[in-house]
Amino acid sequence: MKSFEILARDQGTHARTGRLQTAQGHIDTPVFAPVGTQGAVKTLLSQDLEKLDTQLILGNAYHLYLRPGMDVIEKAGGLHAFTSWNRAILTDSGGYQVFSMEQLRKITEEGVEFRSHIDGSLHFFSPEKVIEIQVALGSDILMCFDECPPYPCDEGRARKALELTRRWAKRCKDAWVARNPRGSGKGVEGNPQLWAITQGSIYPDLRRESTQQLVEMDFPGYAIGGLSVGEPRLAMLEMIQRSMEWLPVEKPRYLMGVGTPEDLWEAVGMGVDVFDCVLPTRNGRNGQLFTSQGRLNIKNAPYREDFSPPDSQCDCGLCARYSRAYLHHLFRAGELSALRLASLHNVAFLIKLMRKIRKTITGGTFQAERRIFLESYQGVAV
């Protein structure tokens, strides 16, 4: 069985459905993965995520390495056992976290020396170390250690970042091949996979260069990195589109850090298969809800006496039994359950959206349904 199989293609766009094999069973793509940075999707439990039929969640090598520490996770038998999550886990390498701590790190060719944001202790991440951590975590999909430059970023710096990313991807792959008992990383069924991350900021030529370099190395999957970091939306969409031209059509494409319902529809239409984003839980904790009628902030005054469900088209643990007025009250009263209910709804919204998107691709109605969704979602300012 192939590690990734394309099952259906939309005729009018590049959208496709597929099946990604992991040791925890298969994942139907396009898929949205909620983010469990510290071994937990914020405010939600494994049982909540199972109920939503979540197929894949993210973990973060940087955060988990620092806390609880690899000794604890190894003794627990890996991240799946530690967190009681028996479906697929993709781990980010920690590159994004390490590079965003401008004051606390020192980059060399060998790797990055950095201080823990928790206790200031000194640590060193190399491509080899980051593979070692992700192997110990027991990830189903591991990511290469990349340099993710901030936005804005001049072309010189962006070029340096993609070149380091390329050299480190090579070292990651070598370390992975040496460590992986199956010796491949190419995603034989049940095998973990190591994916590469492309960079290039918002420079089309650099995007092409980075993508082509990594494609040459023949990874079983590719992430588009360095986007959704503050650049204009149109620049992001252009970079995704350009990246698609150079990524092999038969391999899974992962857009990191996206996102919004609008962007999910857009990027699926360009051929993206995998997404992750903290947005549903972060927005949830701020009282921002995705609904079929658009985004709403439940803390706003009009919801005080609105006894309709947050989203009348939703059957999640929030919408099935609580009103906007009740959720508004919980937020105003500072009840922690408010954060959980809103996060649960938002994650449910994106998981169900992806299920619907897959159905429209299979059914040949992707473009029509995208238009209907966006008209409803963007049409009303709530």
Added chain:
Amino acid sequence: MKSFEILARDQGTHARTGRLQTAQGHIDTPVFAPVGTQGAVKTLLSQDLEKLDTQLILGNAYHLYLRPGMDVIEKAGGLHAFTSWNRAILTDSGGYQVFSMEQLRKITEEGVEFRSHIDGSLHFFSPEKVIEIQVALGSDILMCFDECPPYPCDEGRARKALELTRRWAKRCKDAWVARNPRGSGKGVEGNPQLWAITQGSIYPDLRRESTQQLVEMDFPGYAIGGLSVGEPRLAMLEMIQRSMEWLPVEKPRYLMGVGTPEDLWEAVGMGVDVFDCVLPTRNGRNGQLFTSQGRLNIKNAPYREDFSPPDSQCDCGLCARYSRAYLHHLFRAGELSALRLASLHNVAFLIKLMRKIRKTITGGTFQAERRIFLESYQGVAV
């Protein structure tokens, strides 16, 4: 059908099981009620509480009156509808809250003028007003407006408080009889009930006086108030015991603000039928867990690598799938799910404890099981 029926009595103590009728169905006593001060048991949802087979929860007239406000709850159709909780609700009158704000309130014979702790706005609670609020909330069991003095409290002040409590209980009852369409408050099946609250601090004579005065007024249930406010445990237990001598044996007795597993066993043995306490959720948020082996603080260092369940004898949503090490990690990492898991476990622990206690009373093993429980619970310092 009687509003309260005693079903079984323990031979060696005053423990009894009973059945309390409410419009939401019957409640098996002795019962522990989690506290949902602001219309939500902290960190838990109605679906969580239903899963634990929670029979009764508390609401608070003071808090709900201030936020979300009676207009919202009335428009929602009452507190049950607003909070999506279709089992029984007991509401505290708010006396405890109003009287504890020493700087913000002015007491007269008529009632208490106070400032909102939220926005400083001025409000007035009288016995009549407090009944009106609880009727609007749609409580199944309403409480009289009482003066709950702090601890310590000299005898003069304690006497003044119980006398005001008596006069206000009379006004509460009159207001209730006038308002209640069934005209009774005596707890005909399906009817809400108004219960009185006894006071008297830790003075046995005052306890007797307060209890006898209120018993004369013939309420369908009685709460022992003004305890668990900082007095020594033995003083509390003595006051409960003395109160029992004067409370009618055929009516339900409610011990407010208790408590710990030890105190629940003790007080049930004295004949108490109903309990409420914030302890399981407050302790939970602090990382303190009740377990069959005693209390433990999951944040302590030894649990970092302890992969056993928090309580091996528990099957709650925490213990059935997560380890002590994982919960320790969630607390250390500041994940909100930690607070929810620990609260869920503690509430489950007390609900299951009460179920077990009822079974021991019916089965004639109350004293033996109490001894076994306490030996295990107090025997080990964890």
